[in-house]
Amino acid sequence: MTALLEVIGASRTAQGRDIVADVSVALRPGEMLGLIGPNGSGKSTLLGMMAGLLRPCRGQVRLNGQPMERLRRRQIAQHLALVAQSAETGDRITVREAVELGRTPWLGPLRPWRPEDDAVVADALQAVGMAHMAARDWSSLSGGERQRVHIARAHAQAPRILLLDEPTNHLDIHHQLGILDLIAGLSLTTVIALHDMHHALRCDRIMVMREGRCVAFGPPVDVLTPALIRDIFAVEAELIPHPGGGRPVFAFQRLA
Numbered sequence: 001m002t003a004l005l006e007v008i009g010a011s012r013t014a015q016g017r018d019i020v021a022d023v024s025v026a027l028r029p030g031e032m033l034g035l036i037g038p039n040g041s042g043k044s045t046l047l048g049m050m051a052g053l054l055r056p057c058r059g060q061v062r063l064n065g066q067p068m069e070r071l072r073r074r075q076i077a078q079h080l081a082l083v084a085q086s087a088e089t090g091d092r093i094t095v096r097e098a099v100e101l102g103r104t105p106w107l108g109p110l111r112p113w114r115p116e117d118d119a120v121v122a123d124a125l126q127a128v129g130m131a132h133m134a135a136r137d138w139s140s141l142s143g144g145e146r147q148r149v150h151i152a153r154a155h156a157q158a159p160r161i162l163l164l165d166e167p168t169n170h171l172d173i174h175h176q177l178g179i180l181d182l183i184a185g186l187s188l189t190t191v192i193a194l195h196d197m198h199h200a201l202r203c204d205r206i207m208v209m210r211e212g213r214c215v216a217f218g219p220p221v222d223v224l225t226p227a228l229i230r231d232i233f234a235v236e237a238e239l240i241p242h243p244g245g246g247r248p249v250f251a252f253q254r255l256a
């Protein structure tokens with residue numbers, strides 16, 4: 001079966017060094033794939049290649065079996081939405097207008113804006129708890145509110161694949177968990193770069209990156225062993241059963 005999105009031996013070089021090196025992965029339909037790794041390990045670069053924004057120097061990314069470089073931006077955007085780290089949006093627009101931008105790949109001379117687009121935008125605003133701020137100037141929002149609007153914009157794009165670069169950055173704990181629940185509830189195929197190991201435990205599979213390479217891959221409880229965490233992050237970690245019966249929790253201690 002053709003994978004929705006497949007990365008085949010992809011590498012990306014900058015200033016003479018591989019910042020992503022020989023990474024391969026085929027996304028499974030509906031899965032949440034987490035990317036974790038230290039700062040600068042290549043997570044954002046890999047997401048950029050998956051989104052068709054960065055071209056691999058070697059290897060290939062395929063969307064529905066088609067080489068990404070053969071597809072037009074609009075075709076890509078009908079399949080895939082990216083929520084980049086600290087993404088910016090033009091200044092003098094309202095929150096609703098920022099989310100309406102998500103409908104762009106579906107509009108054209110023969111497909112004008114319709115009432116159903118209004119409904120999609122309203123749903124997306126509702127889903128991230130920003131409906132009450134729809135008329136606000138986007139530039140007046142806090143960092144966390146902007147992040148939620150970016151996720152609403154991606155949601156309104158109605159993609160099959162959602163790529164998110166540290167989407168819980170800037171968010172308070174209530175909204176962190178809310179956004180992760182929202183993302184899981186969308187039942188899309190999702191790739192999510194994360195720093196929080198507890199968030200990583202919610203993923204179906206995780207890829208651990210170091211210096212551009214995939215160094216471990218699989219279900220989080222199999223991959224996030226104390227030995228791996230010590231090796232990759234120089235932190236002593238213990239996975240402790242949750243007293244309330246939920247997902248286990250990590251206790252961390254920094255190694256000198």
Ligand SMILES: Nc1ncnc2c1ncn2[C@@H]1O[C@H](COP(=O)(O)OP(=O)(O)OP(=O)(O)O)[C@@H](O)[C@H]1O
Pocket residue numbers: 014015019037038039040041042043044045046
């Ligand atoms: N255009 C570029 N030119 C030179 N180096 C670059 C370029 N883009 C990225 N890099 C470097 O490539 C490495 C990987 O960067 P990337 O942003 O992909 O890492 P990351 O894992 O997402 O990091 P973080 O967790 O800090 O967000 C970093 O060392 C970064 O400085």
